[in-house]
Amino acid sequence: MVDTDTLEQVADLLARSQRTLFITGAGISVASGLPTYRGSTGVYQGGVNEEGLPYELVLSGDMLRSRPEITWRELMRMAEKRLINPEVNAGHQAIASVPNAVVLTQNVDGLHHAAGSENVIEIHGNLGKLHCTVCDYGRDANGWKNLTVPPLCPACAGVLRPGVVLFGEALPQDALDRLDNELRQGFDMVFSIGTSSLFPYIAEPVVMAARAGVPTVEINPEETEVSDIVQFRLPGNAAELLPALVR
Ligand SMILES: [Zn+2]
Incomplete structure (x- = not known):
């Protein structure tokens, strides 16, 4: 009270x-x-995802560089659960x-x-923007609708990333x-x-x-x-x- x-x-x-x-x-x-959470990108500091992988690994800058489809699959899962149209x-x-x-x-x-x-x-950072990891292309995320996993840059085919700070960044x-x-x-x-x-x-x-x-x-x-x-x-x-x- x-x-x-x-x-x-x-x-x-x-x-x-x-x-x-x-x-x-x-x-x-x-x-x-x-939901409330702890950790720089999400929920999820110290936790593991549906496949038993630590979020700090899956949602890290290193993973986005080496296996972007793993990071993006998790991001899309998060999006479905909680990020759509708050x-x-x-x-x-x-x-x-x-x-x-x-x-x-x-x-x-x-x-x-x-x-x-x-x-x-x-x-x-902000989930409302996507930008290219290779060139300077960027756009609004538009609610992350119709994205491929990983989404690719229309200008150079580089991997797109959300404008947020991932673990380790x-x-x-x-x-x-x-x-x-x-x-x-x-x-x-x-x-x-x-x-x-x-x-x-x-x-x-x-x-x-x-x-x-x-x-x-x-x-x-x-x-x-x-x-x-x-x-x-x-x-x-x-x-x-x-x-x-x-x-
Ligand atoms: Zn690009």
């Missing part, structure tokens, strides 16, 4: 904040029908309504953009640079929403803000790495709590 006094305090601070950082993870997309929910919409907000998300579902957030840093440098730049400008308020904050680049902005005396808020039904650090902890569902906070 979240008490109304705490909600009021957080809502007042947010109303006064000139520059707000929202850090989001899978928890914000739960109300869109997507819809924006009230949590995404609430964040998009906050002026001068920066969104740092681990989600690859593109829903912050779809909700209208303008400054979104997708640190693990570096984070996209442009996203890291943008994050660095935003953090240097500072924030009046930092939210951590629906993420277990296992990755240092996700937890650190919260820790830095808390140390600097900047108001910090966690929205998560479960306790996480930053639960003891934040000033306000709202144990609940982002799609319900965020609309109440932005009023």
Whole structure:
């Protein structure tokens, strides 16, 4: 339960904040029908697929290079289960309504953009784009309909890949640079929403803000790495709590 006094305090601070950082993870997309997960590309850190192969192998940059059909078969399976037509929910919409907000998300579902957030840093990439591993061809994924396995580039017949960070791959440098730049400008308020904050680049902005005396808020039904650090902890569902906070 979240008490109304705490909600009021957080809502007042947010109303006064000139520059707000929202850090989001899978928890914000739960109300869109997507499951929560851990790991850079999916679900699935530490788990095995239907054939008993570790996801960290199947969904790795190395596998995509050496046996792209194995990676793509798994990606298509994931797509069938959970990625097709997820819809924006009230949590995404609430964040998009906050002026001068920066969104740092681990989600690859593109829903912050779809909700209208303008400054979104997708640190693990986006499933909405496909691009060629050989030439500079790229296109929208269009819901991944009618793809061959693996899908091939119409320009050079190279293998196409989704615009996400696979296991063993570096984070996209442009996203890291943008994050660095935003953090240097500072924030009046930092939210951590629906993420277990296992990755240092996700937890650190919260820790830095808390140390600097900047108001910090966690929205998560479960306790996480930053639960003891934040000033306000709202144990609940982002799609319900965020609309109440932005009023
Ligand atoms: Zn190509």
